[in-house]
Amino acid sequence: MGNKHVKSAAESNGSSNSHEQQPPISSPELVNGVEAQPKLTEQQVLVLEETWKELESNISKVGVITFISLFETHPDVQETFLPFSGMELEELKQSKQLKAHALRVMQSVQKAIARIHEPEKLEALLRDLGQKHYFYGAKPNYVDLIGPQFIQAIRPSLEEKWTEELQEAWLQLFRYMSCIMKSAMEQERITSGVAPTN
Numbered sequence: 001m002g003n004k005h006v007k008s009a010a011e012s013n014g015s016s017n018s019h020e021q022q023p024p025i026s027s028p029e030l031v032n033g034v035e036a037q038p039k040l041t042e043q044q045v046l047v048l049e050e051t052w053k054e055l056e057s058n059i060s061k062v063g064v065i066t067f068i069s070l071f072e073t074h075p076d077v078q079e080t081f082l083p084f085s086g087m088e089l090e091e092l093k094q095s096k097q098l099k100a101h102a103l104r105v106m107q108s109v110q111k112a113i114a115r116i117h118e119p120e121k122l123e124a125l126l127r128d129l130g131q132k133h134y135f136y137g138a139k140p141n142y143v144d145l146i147g148p149q150f151i152q153a154i155r156p157s158l159e160e161k162w163t164e165e166l167q168e169a170w171l172q173l174f175r176y177m178s179c180i181m182k183s184a185m186e187q188e189r190i191t192s193g194v195a196p197t198n
C-alpha cells in the first residue's frame with residue numbers, strides 16, 4: 001500500500017476538533033489497587049496481525065503523525081521531551097530526532113506483534129523499555145497517551161475496514177504495552193533511588 005492514505009497530522013487530526021475525535025483513554029482495571037495487566041483475546045491478536053501487514057509499509061509516517069498529534073493535543077508532553085521543548089510545529093515535522101523516536105516506537109509495536117505468542121520474551125522487552133523511559137524522564141501517564149494518538153494516525157489508512165473491534169484491538173495492545181512499561185518505570189523509581197532526567 002502506498003502512502004497516499006496517510007494524511008498529515010493537520011489534515012487528519014486538526015487541533016481545533018482533535019480532542020472530540022480522540023478515542024477514550026479508559027481507566028485501567030485495578031486488582032487490589034494494582035493495575036491489572038490487560039489481556040488480548042485470540043480474535044484481537046488475529047485482527048492485529050492482519051492489520052499490521054497493511055500498516056507496515058507506512059510505519060515511519062504513522063509514527064510521525066502519532067507524535068505530532070500527541071504534541072498538538074498535549075503540549076506538556078512536548079515540553080518534557082527535552083529535544084523538542086519549545087519547537088514550532090513545522091520545525092517538529094522536519095526533526096530527524098522526532099522521526100527517529102517515532103520509528104523506534106513503531107519498531108516496538110512491530111516487535112510486540114512478532115512476539116505476541118511469546119509473552120515472556122515480550123514482557124522482558126517491554127520491562128527493559130520501561131526502565132529506560134524512567135531515566136529518559138517520560139512520565140508514566142504520558143505512555144498511556146500514545147495508543148489513542150496511534151489510532152487516529154492509522155485510521156485513514158484502514159478507513160474501509162474500520163470497526164469498533166479493530167479499534168479496540170489496537171487500544172488493548174497499547175494498554176498492554178503501557179501497563180508493563182509503567183510497572184517497570186515504577187519499579188525503577190522505587191529501587192534505583194536515582195531521579196529521572198526531568
Ligand code: HEM
Pocket residue numbers: 077080081082097100101104105108109129132133136137138139142143146177178
Ligand atoms: C508506547 C510508548 C513508547 C514506546 C514504545 C517508546 C519506545 C522507545 C524506544 C524503543 C526508544 C529507544 C530505546 C533505547 O534503546 O535507548 C525510546 C527512546 C526514548 N523515548 Fe520513547 N517510547 C514511548 C513513549 C515515549 C514517551 C511518551 C516519551 C516522552 C514523553 C518518550 C521519550 C523517549 C526519549 C527521551 C528517548 C531517548 C531519546 C530518543 O531516542 O529520542 N518515549 N523510546
